[in-house]
Amino acid sequence: MKDTAKAHIALMGANLLFGLNYVIAKGIMPDFMSPKSIILIRVLVSMIVFNLIHLLLVKEKVKTKDLWRFALLGLFGVFINQFLFFEGLNLSTPINSSLIVTSGPIMAFVFSYLILKERISSNKLIGIILGTSGASILILLGGKLSLASDTLIGNLLVFINISSYSLYLVLLKSYKFKYRPLTIIKWVFNFGFLFMIPFCFDSLIQTNFEIIPTNIWLSISFVVIGATIFAYLLNIFALKTLSPMVTSSYMYTQPAIAGIASIIYLHEQLTTIKIIAAILIFTGVYFVSIKKNKTLL
Numbered sequence: 001m002k003d004t005a006k007a008h009i010a011l012m013g014a015n016l017l018f019g020l021n022y023v024i025a026k027g028i029m030p031d032f033m034s035p036k037s038i039i040l041i042r043v044l045v046s047m048i049v050f051n052l053i054h055l056l057l058v059k060e061k062v063k064t065k066d067l068w069r070f071a072l073l074g075l076f077g078v079f080i081n082q083f084l085f086f087e088g089l090n091l092s093t094p095i096n097s098s099l100i101v102t103s104g105p106i107m108a109f110v111f112s113y114l115i116l117k118e119r120i121s122s123n124k125l126i127g128i129i130l131g132t133s134g135a136s137i138l139i140l141l142g143g144k145l146s147l148a149s150d151t152l153i154g155n156l157l158v159f160i161n162i163s164s165y166s167l168y169l170v171l172l173k174s175y176k177f178k179y180r181p182l183t184i185i186k187w188v189f190n191f192g193f194l195f196m197i198p199f200c201f202d203s204l205i206q207t208n209f210e211i212i213p214t215n216i217w218l219s220i221s222f223v224v225i226g227a228t229i230f231a232y233l234l235n236i237f238a239l240k241t242l243s244p245m246v247t248s249s250y251m252y253t254q255p256a257i258a259g260i261a262s263i264i265y266l267h268e269q270l271t272t273i274k275i276i277a278a279i280l281i282f283t284g285v286y287f288v289s290i291k292k293n294k295t296l297l
Helices: 005-024 037-056 064-091 094-116 122-140 149-175 181-205 214-239 243-263 271-288
Strands: none
Touching: 005 064, 005 122, 005 181, 005 243, 037 064, 037 181, 037 214, 064 149, 064 181, 064 271, 094 122, 094 149, 094 181, 094 243, 122 243, 149 214, 149 243, 243 271
16 A cells, blocks of 8 residues: 555544544543643653553654754644643533534645645645535534633634644644654653643642543543544654545544534434535535645735
8 A cells, every 4th residue: 555545544534533533622621621631641651652552662863953843743643632622621612622623634734835835726626625625514403602701712722623623733743753753752742741741730739530430541542542632643654654634634524523423423314515514515625635636826
């Protein structure tokens, strides 16, 4: 199998995990854990796992001159991204959050143009329009979009979260590291954890772990292992081959994945609108992925 095909499969797997994370993470907060507690556990466990695997399998050293780059990646890709995602999701709704996430490819589009000087093509523009349209139809007609004043702050935090993650993808590509994925992700989470400690430690030690039932622990395990460890590794593997714009375009699949999960597990009805929206989303991803296309800018 070609590297490009493997990269696309990896992205599909990562966004499957991210898509399920909206509903699963929302079920943990705030009754059993505060957003800050979940964030610190998520980053701490992931950091430990990445360091252990790296120690056992890779043992690759990084150059001192690259540490500031890893610090920036940890800031945008872990700290700002995850901190604001959980804080925003806690104040907003899964529907709002999954709609706002569709702005990610657009932000990656902008950052790629400014930082990587990536050319804006007709196919990429068509793909973004199709993906945004499909995701918007799926969410707006699939549930109640809340624009109440008490969710505005949450919506803003989620938007900054998505913008930060898009910038992380572009910066990661721009640095052109010659390190293995495990080395990169280890240092990204090391710095991300350092940024997290001052903001989340007090909240974690105040958590009453005794009241957390088994099903919530399973949800926490998914958030940590599935939507963090595996998802980040799959994304960084894909970035070795694909551009940040293509990588971020898979964010459009997250609402569709959440919808499919709802049909399977919550027995929601499969409608013509949902089918049309899914077709638009995946067609949009296809157009963004095409390499040979007319350049607009």
